[in-house]
Amino acid sequence: MAGTPSPSTAPQSLEARLVRAAATPDWSPFDLTRWQRLLLDRATEDDAFRTRLLRFVDVLPTSPSDAAVVGHLAAYFEGEGGLMGRALALATRPPLVPLVARGVVAGVHAMAGRFIAGATPQDAWPRLKRLVKHGMAFTVGLLGEAVLAEAEAAAYLAAYQDLIRDLAARAATTGRDQRWEGTPTVNVSVKLSALSALSAHFEPAVPDHVTREAGERLRALLRTARAAGAHVHVDMEQHRLRDLTHRVFETVLTDTEFSDFDGIGIVVQAYLKDTDQDIARLRALADRRRAPFTVRLVKGAYWDEECIVAAQQSWPVPVREEKTATDAWFERCAELLLEGWPNLRPAFGSHNPHTVASSIRWAAAAGLTPRDFEVQMLYGLAPDLAAAVAAKGYRLRHYVPAGAILPGMAYLVRRLLENTSNQAWFRNAAPTPRPAPPAPAATVGGPRFTNAAPAAFHELPVRAAMSQAIAEARAAFGRHYPLLLGEASTGDRLTDEVRYPTDPGVLVGTVAQATTEDAHRGIEVAARVLPIRAGRGPYERAAVMRRAAKLLEARRFAFAAIMVFESAKPWREADGVVTEAVDYPRYYADQAESLQHGSHLVEPPGETNEYLREPRASPR
Numbered sequence: 001m002a003g004t005p006s007p008s009t010a011p012q013s014l015e016a017r018l019v020r021a022a023a024t025p026d027w028s029p030f031d032l033t034r035w036q037r038l039l040l041d042r043a044t045e046d047d048a049f050r051t052r053l054l055r056f057v058d059v060l061p062t063s064p065s066d067a068a069v070v071g072h073l074a075a076y077f078e079g080e081g082g083l084m085g086r087a088l089a090l091a092t093r094p095p096l097v098p099l100v101a102r103g104v105v106a107g108v109h110a111m112a113g114r115f116i117a118g119a120t121p122q123d124a125w126p127r128l129k130r131l132v133k134h135g136m137a138f139t140v141g142l143l144g145e146a147v148l149a150e151a152e153a154a155a156y157l158a159a160y161q162d163l164i165r166d167l168a169a170r171a172a173t174t175g176r177d178q179r180w181e182g183t184p185t186v187n188v189s190v191k192l193s194a195l196s197a198l199s200a201h202f203e204p205a206v207p208d209h210v211t212r213e214a215g216e217r218l219r220a221l222l223r224t225a226r227a228a229g230a231h232v233h234v235d236m237e238q239h240r241l242r243d244l245t246h247r248v249f250e251t252v253l254t255d256t257e258f259s260d261f262d263g264i265g266i267v268v269q270a271y272l273k274d275t276d277q278d279i280a281r282l283r284a285l286a287d288r289r290r291a292p293f294t295v296r297l298v299k300g301a302y303w304d305e306e307c308i309v310a311a312q313q314s315w316p317v318p319v320r321e322e323k324t325a326t327d328a329w330f331e332r333c334a335e336l337l338l339e340g341w342p343n344l345r346p347a348f349g350s351h352n353p354h355t356v357a358s359s360i361r362w363a364a365a366a367g368l369t370p371r372d373f374e375v376q377m378l379y380g381l382a383p384d385l386a387a388a389v390a391a392k393g394y395r396l397r398h399y400v401p402a403g404a405i406l407p408g409m410a411y412l413v414r415r416l417l418e419n420t421s422n423q424a425w426f427r428n429a430a431p432t433p434r435p436a437p438p439a440p441a442a443t444v445g446g447p448r449f450t451n452a453a454p455a456a457f458h459e460l461p462v463r464a465a466m467s468q469a470i471a472e473a474r475a476a477f478g479r480h481y482p483l484l485l486g487e488a489s490t491g492d493r494l495t496d497e498v499r500y501p502t503d504p505g506v507l508v509g510t511v512a513q514a515t516t517e518d519a520h521r522g523i524e525v526a527a528r529v530l531p532i533r534a535g536r537g538p539y540e541r542a543a544v545m546r547r548a549a550k551l552l553e554a555r556r557f558a559f560a561a562i563m564v565f566e567s568a569k570p571w572r573e574a575d576g577v578v579t580e581a582v583d584y585p586r587y588y589a590d591q592a593e594s595l596q597h598g599s600h601l602v603e604p605p606g607e608t609n610e611y612l613r614e615p616r617a618s619p620r
Contacts, residue, residue, distance in 0.1 A: 052077055060104075189235050192214050202244065205572060207243075242278070265295060297334055348374070379401065453579070470561045478509060479509045508565045538596040546586060548585050552585075556575065
């Protein structure tokens with residue numbers, strides 16, 4: 001390969017060289033990058049300091065004045081000792097506040113500049129050009145991707161189209177290393193959720209609507225890219241958006257218009273437990289098309305969020321919960337990805353020298369040349385390792401964010417989190433085992449109460465069950481619902497009509513109106529039943545309540561579907577009402593059993609006093 005160093009075929013020696021190249025070089029006290037590394041090292045070792053640092057960085061953009069900046073600095077780092085403590089004491093003195101505030105803001109901006117190439121394509125281009133000059137490539141992602149309105153989604157699409165055209169014009173006069181022959185110079189990465197506005201908000205519960213909306217914008221972006229000779233890469237986001245992202249991607253790529261377009265790719269995340277199914281799905285898609293596409297294999301960027309959301313919602317954790325398990329799964333997924341060559345073009349995203357060297361070994365074992373795959377890294381992370389990989393003659397592409405510091409602050413915080421994670425790539429020690437969560441507090445009558453899990457509409461079987469319930473509710477339109485008193489139903493009453501609020505012409509059903517006499521009869525029925533219920537023990541009454549909750553939960557989608565039509569509730573809100581109704585009887589069953597045991601009162605000498613509760617035997 002003319003002009004390109006010959007890649008090493010010995011992965012072990014390559015790994016050793018990469019580790020040495022990635023080691024921290026000698027530094028001077030005037031090296032700002034080194035001071036940033038020292039700050040991150042401190043955050044790595046000290047969990048409390050890391051939390052303070054991240055909170056401060058996150059709140060800094062909202063600080064309206066110098067005094068607010070210094071005030072937040074003092075508040076978040078209160079109690080720091082040593083040199084930093086003395087510096088904070090000086091910083092809060094009025095004459096120094098403006099100077100300190102400006103220095104802090106400048107420091108955070110400098111740190112952001114390590115990860116964010118520039119606020120605009122024009123600002124970012126010098127850094128992008130420098131990468132190209134050193135034999136590397138880039139993919140640019142625009143920050144501020146969270147959209148809440150149709151106009152924002154349209155503006156985000158337009159910003160990406162402008163980015164592609166601008167970079168294509170600038171790249172036209174820029175030379176490239178021969179190793180990149182046959183690949184577009186301009187490469188952008190986009191999150192599909194940014195192409196779908198509030199009307200659907202990339203909501204998995206309405207996949208058809210989102211596929212149409214986001215798909216049309218993705219098609220427009222691909223047309224711009226094809227005209228400019230650029231590449232578009234679809235980023236992967238949270239697990240709940242994965243299947244929807246694949247659906248949009250697959251729908252667009254199987255269009256006649258784009259079935260022969262190879263300037264596109266997608267991400268798969270190795271920390272998910274079923275990444276092999278994603279790769280199989282993409283391989284089947286690639287086999288059906290007339291052109292290959294790129295698949296970037298990464299470990300994943302939302303590990304903490306996935307674990308927290310799963311715990312909050314009582315869903316199964318979708319990610320592997322130990323880093324070592326993710327590393328091993330990454331290797332297996334890499335092998336599966338390479339089996340899809342040449343229809344799948346592999347890109348390995350990692351900052352770990354061992355993983356990078358292994359990826360090169362796997363590719364060589366599969367018969368691929370250094371031009372057949374890429375190694376990819378985040379801009380600003382492991383720059384020495386990236387330079388070493390490129391120096392060995394391999395394709396190295398940086399994921400380069402561009403955008404203003406304010407919308408980019410969330411990205412900066414995520415990068416700081418990744419840098420300071422106890423399982424970050426540069427920590428040589430084995431990952432510290434996570435302590436087991438404390439056992440739930442023992443309660444009388446059973447385990448601690450937990451809320452019913454909301455419906456996981458991002459899962460196809462759940463979505464299908466709700467769709468079936470919607471169809472059944474629609475089939476029952478116009479049905480009459482009589483009045484129920486005890487065991488008897490009464491139909492000869494005045495009726496009310498229930499109409500679909502979003503389409504008043506649709507009659508959902510009619511209901512019988514109760515009279516004053518009906519209300520009195522209802523009270524009489526309840527009064528007759530009360531002594532029977534009171535005569536049962538608390539555990540029997542609690543069991544009845546739990547059975548009622550179980551029956552309600554079994555028909556959760558039927559009840560939710562009715563609310564969709566009666567109240568025009570979205571699926572999630574309707575399901576939330578049902579799960580709340582399920583929670584109440586279970587919670588009060590737990591409380592009834594707990595209260596049955598009573599509580600001790602103050603006992604004067606010679607007395608034994610307990611506070612007990614008994615059910616009412618009759619209404620009062």
